[in-house]
Amino acid sequence: GAVVSQHPSWVICKSGTSVKIECRSLDFQATTMFWYRQFPKQSLMLMATSNEGSKATYEQGVEKDKFLINHASLTLSTLTVTSAHPEDSSFYICSARDLVSGGSNQPQHFGDGTRLSIL
């Protein structure tokens, strides 16, 4: 159980385009999902907390207009990198917690990440 699916797994696109990444909880409902960014050989940096039916909460230093988050249902959150540039190239990972059935002390379950390369 507790499977999180992320799509696409790899994206290569031109500078200036927008890229949408999807994160789905396959077998549980996720009122909250999280988006992380990870640079090579570094830890996960939390970008934002995605809340179903409301606005996302962004971490300090993360541009809201650059990284648009939508969490329209209990099983889907999307991250759109708008007008992407080479410095946005990174590994983006989402996670979700099954707080509905499990309570507050439940682990985050991660997707397999999206490698974004901006040319």
Next chain:
Amino acid sequence: GESVGLHLPTLSVQEGDNSIINCAYSNSASDYFIWYKQESGKGPQFIIDIRSNMDKRQGQRVTVLLNKTVKHLSLQIAATQPGDSAVYFCAAKRDNFNKFYFGSGTKLNVKP
């Protein structure tokens, strides 16, 4: 704030030996801790968790020890196998907070 860090950035062990990966956290209000394993090009995979009302928890070949006095967490892997080679992260959460804070990671190399 919260910081979670690891003592050793890399660890090399011989196949069959036991591995110990350490982690320190700064916020004494942290009440829930998780160890994750991340293989190259993949998302972190849950290994084991522990709540602050415990000081030890065992899984299959893994044991997590929690010392709240010194705010230290460790992951012990018994009979380390080549498939255990990965980067290991610890993560900590504070009660009533939804976010986890991740350590910087330890790369485990298992030599055959």
